Amino acid sequence: MEEKMKAALNYNKALLQSKELYQYILDTSVYPNEPEPLKELREISASHPSYWMGTAPDAGQLMGILLKLINAKKTIEIGVFTGYSLLLTALTIPEDGKIIAVDVNREAYEMGFPIIKKAGVEHKVDFIKSEALQALDDLMANLDNEGSFDFAFVDADKVNYLNYHEKLMKLVRVGGLVVYDNTLWRGTVAMPEDAVGEKYKEGRKLLLEFNNLVANDARVQICHASIGDGMTICWRLH
Ligand code: SAM
Ligand code: CA
Numbered sequence: 001m002e003e004k005m006k007a008a009l010n011y012n013k014a015l016l017q018s019k020e021l022y023q024y025i026l027d028t029s030v031y032p033n034e035p036e037p038l039k040e041l042r043e044i045s046a047s048h049p050s051y052w053m054g055t056a057p058d059a060g061q062l063m064g065i066l067l068k069l070i071n072a073k074k075t076i077e078i079g080v081f082t083g084y085s086l087l088l089t090a091l092t093i094p095e096d097g098k099i100i101a102v103d104v105n106r107e108a109y110e111m112g113f114p115i116i117k118k119a120g121v122e123h124k125v126d127f128i129k130s131e132a133l134q135a136l137d138d139l140m141a142n143l144d145n146e147g148s149f150d151f152a153f154v155d156a157d158k159v160n161y162l163n164y165h166e167k168l169m170k171l172v173r174v175g176g177l178v179v180y181d182n183t184l185w186r187g188t189v190a191m192p193e194d195a196v197g198e199k200y201k202e203g204r205k206l207l208l209e210f211n212n213l214v215a216n217d218a219r220v221q222i223c224h225a226s227i228g229d230g231m232t233i234c235w236r237l238h
Contacts, residue, residue: 101128
């Protein structure tokens with residue numbers, strides 16, 4: 001291939017290269033539009049030892065718009081933690097909407113729950129303390145649930161992302177969305193294995209496999225957004 005053509009194809013069109021630029025987005029567009037209860041939950045979650053697990057607020061903003069665009073009413077959340085993405089969803093879906101929220105651990109959720117309650121949206125949340133695979137199997141056991149969900153957000157153990165995907169392809173309707181978080185795994189998916197720190201190696205391997213499979217899955221149209229730690233948006237086509 002001609003050198004000029006190669007340079008054009010490799011030209012880096014991605015802008016986000018600095019912390020300052022990220023802060024600019026948060027300060028200009030995200031924080032001024034973040035609903036008060038979400039801001040409160042984000043601030044309380046900062047005191048949790050695993051504070052880094054909370055969904056990035058700019059990624060949350062994208063999720064909010066996706067939920068609105070598809071008129072999501074019935075949703076699934078896998079991986080709740082203190083409930084940032086859960087509260088965001090609860091504030092966005094209609095009054096009679098429902099979220100099946102699954103987490104193996106209830107402790108962190110207890111931290112966010114008073115804010116969810118104060119925001120007046122707890123009636124939309126059905127929290128299930130369970131392994132997510134089990135909870136999805138239980139949902140699938142009721143045939144009425146097949147293709148009945150509008151939206152799912154997956155933000156739990158990466159080792160099961162492909163298993164969740166298979167089950168969610170049955171539970172989420174055609175035209176619905178499944179969003180997977182952390183699919184760029186701190187950028188390690190693009191690093192040679194020996195340059196990756198021990199604690200990221202396993203996740204990197206799992207996400208490389210997940211990203212390849214989902215990019216070649218004809219059931220979905222995807223957008224691999226470089227927002228937060230990477231978010232893959234899958235729109236179910238058939
Ligand atoms: N979406 C959350 C938010 O916005 O704050 C963050 C979720 S956090 C990154 C991951 C959560 O997944 C943890 O609370 C953890 O307990 C839960 N989790 C991990 N493995 C799980 C599993 N196998 N089944 C259900 N939940 C799981
Ligand atoms: Ca996450």
